[in-house]
Amino acid sequence: MSRWRDIVQSLGAQPGYTLMRGVARFRSVRYAVGRSRSVLHGSRLRACLADCEARLKQSVFADIDRVDFVRRLREDGVAFGLKLPPEITREILDHAAQSPCHADRRPGNGFRLADRAQAEARLGKPILVAQYFNAATQSPAVARLLADPLLRWIAASYLESVPTFVGANLWWTFPVQASEEDRDRHAHLFHRDVDDFRFFKFFFYLTDVEPGDGAHVCVVASHRRPPMLRMGDRWNIRRYTDAEVAQSYPADQVVEVCGPAGTGFAENTLCVHKGLTPTREARLLLQLQYALFDYGVMHDQRDPAALQMIA
Numbered sequence: 001m002s003r004w005r006d007i008v009q010s011l012g013a014q015p016g017y018t019l020m021r022g023v024a025r026f027r028s029v030r031y032a033v034g035r036s037r038s039v040l041h042g043s044r045l046r047a048c049l050a051d052c053e054a055r056l057k058q059s060v061f062a063d064i065d066r067v068d069f070v071r072r073l074r075e076d077g078v079a080f081g082l083k084l085p086p087e088i089t090r091e092i093l094d095h096a097a098q099s100p101c102h103a104d105r106r107p108g109n110g111f112r113l114a115d116r117a118q119a120e121a122r123l124g125k126p127i128l129v130a131q132y133f134n135a136a137t138q139s140p141a142v143a144r145l146l147a148d149p150l151l152r153w154i155a156a157s158y159l160e161s162v163p164t165f166v167g168a169n170l171w172w173t174f175p176v177q178a179s180e181e182d183r184d185r186h187a188h189l190f191h192r193d194v195d196d197f198r199f200f201k202f203f204f205y206l207t208d209v210e211p212g213d214g215a216h217v218c219v220v221a222s223h224r225r226p227p228m229l230r231m232g233d234r235w236n237i238r239r240y241t242d243a244e245v246a247q248s249y250p251a252d253q254v255v256e257v258c259g260p261a262g263t264g265f266a267e268n269t270l271c272v273h274k275g276l277t278p279t280r281e282a283r284l285l286l287q288l289q290y291a292l293f294d295y296g297v298m299h300d301q302r303d304p305a306a307l308q309m310i311a
């Protein structure tokens with residue numbers, strides 16, 4: 001009953017997004033919408049790719065075989081090998097040190113990194129996730145990545161459409177004893193995202209991520225084969241236990257992505273994935289998401305007047 005109430009509420013608040021999630025869980029629908037959009041965009045897509053190619057020299061990413069990158073993203077659902085220049089990593093880290101982040105991604109829960117203990121005392125619980133809002137407008141380095149011709153080329157080529165940038169998200173994951181509720185809420189349990197008919201995300205680590213530092217975990221090639229353990233699992237959108245994932249895929253397909261600060265990759269998060277809860281160091285992650293349509297639910301733009309501090 002409450003599931004239906006949630007759906008009705010969500011239909012009222014975000015009708016386009018809710019309807020998309022209802023139908024985009026079916027592979028045939030994803031395919032049909034993706035292909036139609038691609039045909040519609042034909043000449044505009046070619047112009048977009050040509051424009052990116054003409055500007056490729058301005059990219060901050062060197063030595064990327066972009067065609068191979070997109071091929072791997074298509075086949076494996078994930079493609080590795082991006083590397084941020086150290087000055088961009090440094091600039092985003094500086095922005096993170098100076099600007100307020102927001103516990104549980106709530107605009108009312110602002111605090112500066114140095115005041116995390118006070119913020120936890122105010123909230124009466126450990127903070128697992130804290131997000132910066134308005135990253136692209138507040139950090140010129142993030143804005144520069146959004147304009148990067150290589151990233152845009154990859155997005156256009158992978159989506160086979162003029163890409164719609166649907167949101168930047170910059171957030172910390174802290175090494176704390178988090179509640180199961182917070183771990184679930186913040187995607188630390190395996191799941192698949194149905195964010196559009198076609199979509200993907202760039203991930204950039206701004207801190208070194210070694211085992212214990214909250215790595216992103218992805219099941220390679222699972223975008224084409226969800227776990228099928230319960231009735232309707234082909235379409236269900238749900239959380240999976242580690243045991244269910246271990247039971248469904250060979251161990252070498254479950255990849256814990258580690259790497260030094262600056263490490264970047266792209267993933268279609270229709271793949272089964274999760275963030276690990278750090279046990280050693282905090283992780284700062286920048287995510288840039290591209291899709292066919294913008295439902296207005298992924299972005300980090302908040303009215304500055306609504307941002308409040310708790311510490």
Ligand SMILES: O=C(O)CCC(=O)C(=O)O
Nearest residue numbers: 187193215216269274275
């Ligand atoms: O924190 C992570 O690595 C996982 C985030 C996630 O689930 C997502 O970006 O879709």
Ligand SMILES: [Fe+2]
Nearest residue numbers: 187192193269
């Ligand atoms: Fe996710």
